Every structure is written in structure tokens, then in C-alpha cells.
Amino acid sequence: MRELLTRIISGIAMILIALGAAVVGGYYFAVLVAAAATAMFYEWMRIVRGWGIHWAIGGFLYALLPSIALLWIRDRSGDHGLSLLLWAFIVTWATDIGAYFVGRSFGKRKLAPSISPGKTIEGLWGGVAAAAIFGGAWVLATGLGKPLLLLAPLFAVAAQGGDLFESKLKRRAGVKDSGSILPGHGGVLDRLDGLVPVAVLTFAAQVLGLA
Incomplete structure (x- = not known):
């Protein structure tokens, strides 16, 4: 329970930092x-x-390609740049959270036991469902492209x-986490591999033109 609480608090802090920098944009988002x-x-x-x-x-x-993509989305996508950036965040976060909690609660069938024994097929579907619901709600609320x-x-x-x-890389290297800088989450790579x-x-x- 203590580990889960640490994970939740740390996760909320990271989300708030990312959202704050995204909303402000410019230099602050670029630095982040x-x-x-x-x-x-x-x-x-x-x-x-x-x-x-x-x-x-x-x-x-x-590391470079997603960084360029995020900066382009925020600053080169016209008036809906911020909304599209937040959509990408929402889809990633919803996937991670949905997979984590559904997997912990209902997971039985292993998704890729030789790579990541903790991941389950039920968790996969939980992440997909969460992304579809929350990502879809954001699209409808902000008027982004319906293909999203x-x-x-x-x-x-x-x-x-x-x-x-990333799990396969860590397994080959014989390490549990990419780092320890983020309490309850491991390293930065552990947290951003889905993004x-x-x-x-x-x-x-x-x-x-799909967004």
C-alpha cells in the first residue's frame, strides 16, 4: 500500500509539472x-x-524524435496545438493507468512473460479502453479531428x-529499472517509454491532417 501511495503521489506531481509546462509553452516546455x-x-x-x-x-x-514531435505539436500545430499535445498526454497516461489498475485487479493471462512477467492481456485491454474513453472524450470536448x-x-x-x-532492453541488461530518480516509478525512461x-x-x- 505504501509503495502504491508513493507511486500515485509521484505520478500526480509529474502530471502537474507536465501540464503546467505544456500550458505555458515556449521556453518552459522546451526546457522540460x-x-x-x-x-x-x-x-x-x-x-x-x-x-x-x-x-x-x-x-x-x-530520445530526439519524440522530443521534436512534442515541440512541433505544441508550437507548430496552429490553434489546436495545446489541445493535441494534451490529447497525446491523456492517451499515454490513460493507457498506463488503465493497464496498471485493471492488470492488478483482474489480470490472469500473461501478455509477454518472457519480457515483462507482470503485464497481462487484461491489463492491455484495460489500457486500450481507458485511452479510448478519455482520449475520445477530449476529442469531443475540444473539437480535434474525429479520426483521433x-x-x-x-x-x-x-x-x-x-x-x-524498454522492458526487453532492461531484461537483456539484467536491471529492474532504468534509474531511481522518480519515487515509485524508477527512471525517466521507465515513465516515458509509452509516450x-x-x-x-x-x-x-x-x-x-488527421488531427
């Missing part, structure tokens, strides 16, 4: 994104130490795929 990208790359390099230069290059792109109603559950699957990808694909895919949706 740059700091997060730097921390992600640092933790990535700790995980893949000794794996070869291609892993270092991959880690650089892994269909993209929310798909992006939720991508978010959980990002989570599994990486969602940010890039949301950017793509905006460029294609």
Missing part, C-alpha cells in the same frame, strides 16, 4: 522536453553500455508496445 530527453539518453546509455555504437545512435534517435477517436485505442497499443520494448511512440505517431497524424 530537453531535460527529459537528456535523462532518457543518459539512462539508455547506462542500460546498453558495451552493446556497440549502433545502440548509442539508436538511443540518441529514441479511432487512433486513441491504436496509439494505446503502441504505448504498451513501447513499454514492452515515445505516441508522440511520434501523433506528430504523424497531425502532418497527415
Whole structure:
């Protein structure tokens, strides 16, 4: 119970910081994104130490691309940039929270036991459902592009795929968390692994006129 409380309090604090920087935008959001990208790359390099230069290059792109996507969405998407950015956050957070609580409460069938034994198929569907509900509600409330109603559950699957990808890296490296800077959550990479694909895919949706 104490661990769960720590996780919740820490999670709320991170959400408030992200929302505050997103709403203010400009320099403040750029600094937050740059700091997060730097921390992600640092933790990535700790995980893949000794794996070869291609892993270092991959880690650089892994941190850079979603950072550029988030900044573009916020500042280059016209009047609905903030709403679209918050949609990406909502889909990612809803996926994570829905998967966590549904998995803990009802999870029985393992999703990928060789990669992440704690994740379940029930948790996956819980995350998809939460993203569809809350992401869809945000679309309807803000007037974003209707295709996002269909993209929310798909992006939720991508978010959980990002989570599994990072879990596979950690399992290969023999570490439990990417870091310990975030109480109850591990490292920055642990917390943002789902946002990486969602940010890039949301950017793509905006460029294609789907948002």
C-alpha cells in the first residue's frame, strides 16, 4: 500500500509539472522536453553500455524524435496545438493507468512473460479502453479531428508496445529499472517509454491532417 501511495503521489506531481509546462509553452516546455530527453539518453546509455555504437545512435534517435514531435505539436500545430499535445498526454497516461489498475485487479493471462512477467492481456485491454474513453472524450470536448477517436485505442497499443520494448532492453541488461530518480516509478525512461511512440505517431497524424 505504501509503495502504491508513493507511486500515485509521484505520478500526480509529474502530471502537474507536465501540464503546467505544456500550458505555458515556449521556453518552459522546451526546457522540460530537453531535460527529459537528456535523462532518457543518459539512462539508455547506462542500460546498453558495451552493446556497440549502433545502440548509442539508436538511443540518441529514441530520445530526439519524440522530443521534436512534442515541440512541433505544441508550437507548430496552429490553434489546436495545446489541445493535441494534451490529447497525446491523456492517451499515454490513460493507457498506463488503465493497464496498471485493471492488470492488478483482474489480470490472469500473461501478455509477454518472457519480457515483462507482470503485464497481462487484461491489463492491455484495460489500457486500450481507458485511452479510448478519455482520449475520445477530449476529442469531443475540444473539437480535434474525429479520426483521433479511432487512433486513441491504436496509439494505446503502441504505448504498451513501447513499454514492452524498454522492458526487453532492461531484461537483456539484467536491471529492474532504468534509474531511481522518480519515487515509485524508477527512471525517466521507465515513465516515458509509452509516450515515445505516441508522440511520434501523433506528430504523424497531425502532418497527415488527421488531427
